[in-house]
Amino acid sequence: MRELSKRTAGFTDSVIRRMTRISNQFGAINLSQGFPDFEPPKEITDRLVQVAAEGPHQYAVTWGAQNFREALAKKQEHFSGMQIDPNSEIVITCGSTEAMMAVMLSVTNPGDKVIIFSPFYENYVADTILSGAQPIYVPLNPPSFAFDADVLEDAFKQNAKALILCNPSNPCGKVFSKEELKIIADLAIKYDTYVITDEVYEHIIYEPYKHTYLATLPGMRERTIECSSLSKTYSITGWRLGYVIAPPEVIDRVKKVHDFLTVGAAAPLMETAIVGLKFGDEYYKQLQEHYTHMKKLFITGLTDLNLTFTEPQGAYYVLVDISEFGYKSDLKFCEDLASKVGVGAVPGSSFFNEDVNHLIRFHFAKKDETLYKALDNLSEIRNKLK
Structure with a gap:
């Protein structure tokens, strides 16, 4: 067979989406891929039911x-x-x-x-x-x-x-x-x-x-x-x-x-x-308040666990420094974190052009109970990964 595209020869799968699969494999709480575990606004889901019955169902412009x-x-x-x-x-x-x-x-x-x-x-x-x-x-x-x-x-x-x-x-x-x-x-x-x-x-x-x-x-x-x-x-x-x-x-x-x-x-x-x-504007105000609450909950928990992290100014991600654990590979660390600690994260090296192996990314777009459970699992991180 003739060779495939040179342009894509160096591609791997998405590391972010891979970490979701690994989280699912071990039943870990998925703080890797950035999607929420709560529902969209009710007005939107109610309208979805109506549109499912009424259409449109064919190509739009x-x-x-x-x-x-x-x-x-x-x-x-x-x-x-x-x-x-x-x-x-x-x-x-x-x-x-x-x-x-x-x-x-x-x-x-x-x-x-x-x-x-x-x-x-x-x-x-x-x-x-x-x-x-x-x-x-x-x-x-x-x-x-x-x-x-x-x-x-x-x-x-x-x-x-x-x-x-x-x-x-x-x-x-x-x-x-x-x-x-x-x-x-x-x-x-x-x-x-x-x-x-x-x-x-x-x-x-x-x-x-x-x-x-x-x-x-x-x-x-x-x-x-x-x-x-x-x-x-x-x-x-x-x-x-x-x-x-x-x-x-x-x-x-x-x-x-x-x-x-x-x-x-x-x-x-x-x-x-x-x-x-x-x-209206009230929705976006409540959205900001909602994420501010989740951010505070999660970074307070990370602080209580004496983990080193960078506090975000926007979006819903936290970069955590894992230097203390002595891993040479942040990917291996994330695999062990999912399998042994029960929390999914993304290795930081997938985001940097520089040689970075000491950071991982969590996201906190989750329900309170999900974040509390993740933090509870993370309380065992030093016992299980050191």
Whole structure:
């Protein structure tokens, strides 16, 4: 048989999704893959029942049902302050995963360079490779996960076509300040570079931090391509409803790529999710309070267990330092953590370009009882892994 693709020869499976399978194998509490164990808002699930009976059940418009795009545009306008044309500036995708892939294929040519902050969500590197581009890594330096502006400019100087910005960041929970975003914006303008943002955690922010939409900064509307989804905001990660918001000339290309990637997002789920897009400010206030409660519960527990961690500013992940346990492999540590302690985590090395083997990632988008049980299991960590 002839050889398979060289482009994908170095791929492994997703380490995050692998750790879910390992957690399931050992009956461990899954704090690895970032999905909640609580239900979506009742208004959404009630509407789902109605739509299941009434439809629509056939293809929607390829780039998203008209009423869904209109509702999304109004919701995003409310929070960003930008006017968004639902017909020329939005494409609805099968999750933000497809959104990012469609954008990368639309923006980059083989051989183009793409700046990626490290640590990063693992799909960014895969998307870069699949589109034939080359990653340039810029470190976010712990514990604050700040970047060095000179190092970042050195990356831009390599004729980078695009930069990928996850804000708030998965896995480190960093919320980029307005000052940091201005540095990125100024460099993007100076070197004529697109910025592809992943803003899926835009509504999961902890006081006193605030989310700033990069596209709202001077000169950035025309070069910012926002990828996001409804997954985290409405606790519907399995629905795979994502979107791209960008200038019309970019969206025109993304529409075509999206069409040949997946044809379109699920029509009944778009119809259902409109209910969520029309929620008032009180919903987002309660969402923030809910996640603030879960964060406090979990990091208080980690503190009581004398574990070293970085407190997140946004999103729902915690990086924990496992240096004290003496493992040479963070993957092996996570496998043992699932099998011997009963808690699932993700090895930090899957998020870093640098040689990092002393961090693991937990997520805390779980019910109180789930988090208390996980912390109870973790209370035995030193007995079982040292």
